[in-house]
Amino acid sequence: MVNDESTPLNYYAAYKALREYVSENDVLVVNEGANTMDIGRTMMPSSEPRRRLDAGTFGTMGVGIGYALAAALFCRDYSRNTKVLCVEGDSAFGFSGMDLETIIRYKLPVTVVVINNGGIYRGLTSDDWKDVEGDPTL
Numbered sequence: 001m002v003n004d005e006s007t008p009l010n011y012y013a014a015y016k017a018l019r020e021y022v023s024e025n026d027v028l029v030v031n032e033g034a035n036t037m038d039i040g041r042t043m044m045p046s047s048e049p050r051r052r053l054d055a056g057t058f059g060t061m062g063v064g065i066g067y068a069l070a071a072a073l074f075c076r077d078y079s080r081n082t083k084v085l086c087v088e089g090d091s092a093f094g095f096s097g098m099d100l101e102t103i104i105r106y107k108l109p110v111t112v113v114v115i116n117n118g119g120i121y122r123g124l125t126s127d128d129w130k131d132v133e134g135d136p137t138l
Contacts, residue, residue: 011035014115015043018087028071028082030054032064033089036115040087055092062095064088065112069099072108086112 001012009017031040032055046052053067068086075082093114103110 008116011039011115011117012043014113015040015087018085018113019044022083022085026082027051028053028075028084030064030068030071030084030086031088032059032067033061033092033115033117034059035117036087036089036092061092064092065096065099065103068110068112069102069108072103072110076108084108084110086110088112088114090114090116090118 001010002016004010004013027044028051029040029044029046030053031037031044037054037059041052041054053071055061055063064086065088068084072084075084093112097114100112102108103112
């Protein structure tokens with residue numbers, strides 16, 4: 001799956017590309033979203049303590065960019081050579097994407113990658129809506 005470069009990219013191929021961009025020892029990884037976070041833990045393992053911030057056991061959505069902001073402020077003052085990489089699924093990004101403006105306003109060195117995984121757990125398909133009754137426009 002890591003070498004599958006068909007479109008759309010799968011998680012493993014996307015993380016493979018990210019691993020080629022960053023060095024394992026100098027990256028602070030911020031992950032959130034259930035699948036994005038879980039696969040990210042496998043594909044981008046931490047080699048040192050306190051190098052990963054993620055949504056934790058409950059997979060809380062909407063915390064990734066806030067964590068990235070805090071990490072970037074720390075790195076700016078105490079660890080200038082550390083890159084901050086924020087990887088989020090599209091739904092998680094929807095909770096806090098507006099905070100990109102803060103990253104840009106303060107010129108913080110954060111790389112944000114949004115993986116379009118079709119919503120929470122791949123989203124709903126048209127089959128999921130077949131048994132729903134009523135006018136969908138109400």
